[in-house]
Amino acid sequence: MKTLGQLLQTGDWKGEKHVPVIHAPEKVKAGEVFEIKVSVGDAIGHPNTLEHYIAWFKVFFHADGGKFPVEIANFDFKAHGEDGNFTEPAGVARIKLDKSGTIHAVSYCNIHGLWENSQEIVVE
Amino acid sequence: MKTLGQLLQTGDWKGEKHVPVIHAPEKVKAGEVFEIKVSVGDAIGHPNTLEHYIAWFKVFFHADGGKFPVEIANFDFKAHGEDGNFTEPAGVARIKLDKSGTIHAVSYCNIHGLWENSQEIVVE
Amino acid sequence: MKTLGQLLQTGDWKGEKHVPVIHAPEKVKAGEVFEIKVSVGDAIGHPNTLEHYIAWFKVFFHADGGKFPVEIANFDFKAHGEDGNFTEPAGVARIKLDKSGTIHAVSYCNIHGLWENSQEIVVE
Amino acid sequence: MKTLGQLLQTGDWKGEKHVPVIHAPEKVKAGEVFEIKVSVGDAIGHPNTLEHYIAWFKVFFHADGGKFPVEIANFDFKAHGEDGNFTEPAGVARIKLDKSGTIHAVSYCNIHGLWENSQEIVVE
Numbered sequence: 001m002k003t004l005g006q007l008l009q010t011g012d013w014k015g016e017k018h019v020p021v022i023h024a025p026e027k028v029k030a031g032e033v034f035e036i037k038v039s040v041g042d043a044i045g046h047p048n049t050l051e052h053y054i055a056w057f058k059v060f061f062h063a064d065g066g067k068f069p070v071e072i073a074n075f076d077f078k079a080h081g082e083d084g085n086f087t088e089p090a091g092v093a094r095i096k097l098d099k100s101g102t103i104h105a106v107s108y109c110n111i112h113g114l115w116e117n118s119q120e121i122v123v124e
Numbered sequence: 125m126k127t128l129g130q131l132l133q134t135g136d137w138k139g140e141k142h143v144p145v146i147h148a149p150e151k152v153k154a155g156e157v158f159e160i161k162v163s164v165g166d167a168i169g170h171p172n173t174l175e176h177y178i179a180w181f182k183v184f185f186h187a188d189g190g191k192f193p194v195e196i197a198n199f200d201f202k203a204h205g206e207d208g209n210f211t212e213p214a215g216v217a218r219i220k221l222d223k224s225g226t227i228h229a230v231s232y233c234n235i236h237g238l239w240e241n242s243q244e245i246v247v248e
Numbered sequence: 249m250k251t252l253g254q255l256l257q258t259g260d261w262k263g264e265k266h267v268p269v270i271h272a273p274e275k276v277k278a279g280e281v282f283e284i285k286v287s288v289g290d291a292i293g294h295p296n297t298l299e300h301y302i303a304w305f306k307v308f309f310h311a312d313g314g315k316f317p318v319e320i321a322n323f324d325f326k327a328h329g330e331d332g333n334f335t336e337p338a339g340v341a342r343i344k345l346d347k348s349g350t351i352h353a354v355s356y357c358n359i360h361g362l363w364e365n366s367q368e369i370v371v372e
Numbered sequence: 373m374k375t376l377g378q379l380l381q382t383g384d385w386k387g388e389k390h391v392p393v394i395h396a397p398e399k400v401k402a403g404e405v406f407e408i409k410v411s412v413g414d415a416i417g418h419p420n421t422l423e424h425y426i427a428w429f430k431v432f433f434h435a436d437g438g439k440f441p442v443e444i445a446n447f448d449f450k451a452h453g454e455d456g457n458f459t460e461p462a463g464v465a466r467i468k469l470d471k472s473g474t475i476h477a478v479s480y481c482n483i484h485g486l487w488e489n490s491q492e493i494v495v496e
């Protein structure tokens with residue numbers, strides 16, 4: 001039996017359409033607001049229908065040497081064709097950090113489960 | 125006793141810092157992806173501390189003549205100082221519509237309750 | 249143009265299947281944990297399919313004479329047939345209050361929009 | 373650098389207060405609704421203050437031999453002292469399954485990060 005941690009899949013987003021892509025600066029200033037964008041489908045689009053869709057992303061930050069990740073943002077994509085409306089799987093958050101560390105993003109597809117990606121960020 | 129609908133406060137975001145500001149084009153093409161941004165604090169910043177913060181936005185779309193609003197996106201802002209991390213109250217969604225109507229945004233402050241705003245959008 | 253507050257529909261849950269039913273004691277002791285259950289479909293079941301489902305409830309508490317409602321709980325019902333799994337639209341929260349007031353529940357159907365109900369509760 | 377999957381901590385809930393406890397039957401009938409309860413603090417209570425709290429649980433089901441977990445429910449515990457209101461970290465979901473498998477629960481503490489637990493369930 002796998003743990004849930006072992007069920008968090010990953011891969012190269014250029015070939016695996018479920019992997020969240022993290023768009024973040026490599027370097028930021030401590031305490032200054034900056035934007036990160038997380039998206040799915042930058043290279044290969046993912047379906048967006050009532051039967052099959054990306055439901056949400058969660059974004060965490062784990063400081064270098066820190067014991068625990070801190071949740072930054074949760075994005076829920078809610079419209080998948082209802083009354084002709086669609087929400088694409090992309091979210092932007094505005095954040096402030098004060099230590100260098102790693103941004104982790106998780107995406108959930110209602111059919112294909114949990115996928116994760118990460119990116120290091122230097123805070124000066 | 126008020127209904128919850130009656131507890132959704134509103135106002136001018138230039139003077140009332142809890143009112144969500146909707147940044148959306150006035151006119152879009154049917155079925156084309158576009159961005160909307162919702163934020164709080166464009167004119168007057170809102171506190172962002174463990175004790176007092178904007179917790180989330182929800183965004184709905186109500187087509188002209190439609191009976192029901194459809195939820196577009198939910199944004200949760202999760203870090204309010206934990207380990208030096210902060211999430212600002214702003215979110216961007218990428219959406220597609222096929223009818224003209226109204227975008228509704230709701231924000232929730234853990235101390236000052238529910239606030240709403242709306243903006244019409246023409247879909248051609 | 250209606251406000252979102254005006255789009256929060258209500259009705260008698262015995263005849264309107266979208267209205268959340270609040271199961272809560274009439275009277276509780278200040279600072280003592282008790283349970284509230286919110287459900288949809290007690291009298292008439294609501295569909296639970298990939299195309300049509302109850303997506304979530306939010307629960308708020310508004311103290312008598314208080315200015316703002318405080319969010320108590322958010323329940324998201326996520327499985328609507330994926331791999332044979334279904335989540336029914338019902339949630340239980342364990343809460344403590346210290347003033348009398350009103351519990352407000354909102355439910356969202358992906359097709360039929362937002363519905364609310366409320367129940368007064370005496371805190372001694 | 374750890375993956376997020378590697379940051380999902382676990383342990384014995386009798387000694388580690390962050391581990392979600394899953395209360396579920398060992399055996400259920402296919403397609404019959406049953407309840408699962410997830411809680412934190414059954415043996416050792418967790419703080420519930422504005423500065424330190426359990427923010428949410430997610431619950432997934434992974435069928436034996438299935439490739440992907442399916443999300444069942446998300447519970448957000450929202451009140452941590454605002455206006456004297458508190459939401460305890462416990463949630464109940466009503467679900468239907470049609471295959472045997474494993475229930476996975478994740479909890480998030482705003483200070484101590486992500487914790488998981490799981491329980492097998494036989495579906496007849």
Ligand SMILES: [Fe+3]
Nearest residue numbers: 018109111112
């Ligand atoms: Fe998929």
Ligand SMILES: [Fe+3]
Nearest residue numbers: 142233235236
């Ligand atoms: Fe406020």
Ligand SMILES: [Fe+3]
Nearest residue numbers: 266357359360
């Ligand atoms: Fe409905």
Ligand SMILES: [Fe+3]
Nearest residue numbers: 390481483484
């Ligand atoms: Fe903790």
